Amino acid sequence: MISSVAQNAWKSAVTSKIIYKFFRWFSNFKQNKLNIFNYIDDILYISSNQNNIVGGIFMSQITKKAFAASLKRMLSQKPLDKIKVIDITEDCEVNRQTFYYHFKDIYDLLEWIYTHEASKALDGKKTYDTWQQGFNHIFNYILENKSFALNTFNSVSREYLERYLYNETYTLLMGVIEEKSKDIPIREKDKIFIADFYKYAFVGILLDWIKKGMKENPKDIIDRLNTLIYGNIEEALERYRTDN
Template sequence: MTQKTKEAMAASLKERLRKTTLQNITVKDIVKDCEVNRQTFYYHFQDSFALLEWIFETEGTKAISTNKTYDTWEQGFLRVFQYVEQNKMLVHNAYHSMGREHVERYLYSVVYRLLINVINEQAKGMNVPEDDKGFIADFYKYAFVGIMLEWIHQGMKERPEDIVDRLSKLITGAIHRALLKYEQ
């Protein structure tokens, strides 16, 4: 029942975010939609921001779950773009409200996990300190998410496939070259 309750609250928040910004949605609205009491909501989430973060984290993990290798990172990143595009109003209303930091935190988290897996795969057999691998992942994470945030800010007009293709051309081989520079 717990997972179903969380999913029902998530569905309520997502539906409401298709129409309005996060600061206009109350816990009272969500629990009314789900026919549960406020105590049930607070048992699972601290506030509506925590629920939003749970939505992004749960769905984002699903979006890249099988695409975290060097050969599949493009597909994983494309899936993140497609998730954002498919949930355009939800992301737009969360991004343009006080929930912006949750959108950004979600993107940073998902993209970092994708990149660190690629970096660890590429670093096999190399002697690269973990903090340097993390630094490389952070560098690319900020670049990738920056591109995505700008895409969101500009109304998501460019096709995700075109963006990922351009990124692929730019960074093919770059992670391996970076690892070579940090190898001890």
């Protein structure tokens, strides 16, 4: 028996439609609606027992991910400037008000994708021994979302892609610099300067790779980068030490 709470959620909450689509898009969900009702019941139970915080956050994330999936799919078919909010809401079977509850406009959604979804690509790989893996994860995210990245790159919204690349690369490099400078007296502004220097070099290579159609194997690029900068960060840190 489906509970009345779950039935009401299915009928009245627009997020329930998005949950249904979420399972179709992301999990190839093939079970019947009863299982989804039960799933919603679990969410509502958690929500009611934790002051609606957990369930509310979960619902919000599901909704945002559904909007993100819709935008990414549309970007594989047409440019960003041809996509309207109504296209996304109709695709997700919700009204415009639901979209505007979560995002100001499509560009706000685009930024959310890069700051919340794409940023996970780094996956903690920001040490001296793992920076190559971290950089490779960034390459792989772009490859896995090629249409999305290319459409962003070739639109007025290119700044969102560039900001993502700069932020992720800076985080990766600063992780390495903090590790290697642990026993070196050095000013914070000098560590930032070193990270910024390499950040612009790395992102310049990434953007050029995107511009050329992402044809070169990322591993080859990373191997050449590793050969080029091997030992250079340590040398730079030594030059900036304050006890010389």
